[in-house]
Amino acid sequence: MRIAILDNDPAWLELAAGVLGRAGHCRNVFRRGRELVALMRRETLDLVILGANVRDMPGDEVLRWIRGHCPANLPVLFVTAGAAPHDVVHVLNAGADDCLVKPVDPAILVAKVSALLRRSRAGEAVASRLEYRDFV
DSSP states (O other), X not given: OEEXXXXXXXXXXXXXXXXXXXXXXEEEEESOHHHHHHHHHHSOOSEEEEESOOSSSOHHHHHHXXXXXXXXXXXXXXXXXXXXXXXXXXXXXXXXXEEEEESOOHHHHHHHHHHHHHHHTTTSOOOSOOOBTTBO
């Protein structure tokens, strides 16, 4: 799956990209929100992970852009450092599908990403019978 990760913390970007790469996902890493938005204007992603404190276009602004311009079923995972409960409530009410507070356990990150991707694909039709020439 194609996943974009936006954050200003290089260590977090390296950790998240490495963990998700080992889980079989194709990752695009961004330190600027405007670069992520530019990519999303050209290409389709399967999931977006947003950090809160990005200098040029903070994660909540990118989230608003995503919800205004992308398909409604695009999952967005918001990751923030030291968030108070009202901050988590704010990003969830703003359109994020889930929120994690740093430091994030790598196994939990992979599990959350897998769950969000599974739910976003739940409505897609699955062929119950495939045929190719003489094979069924």
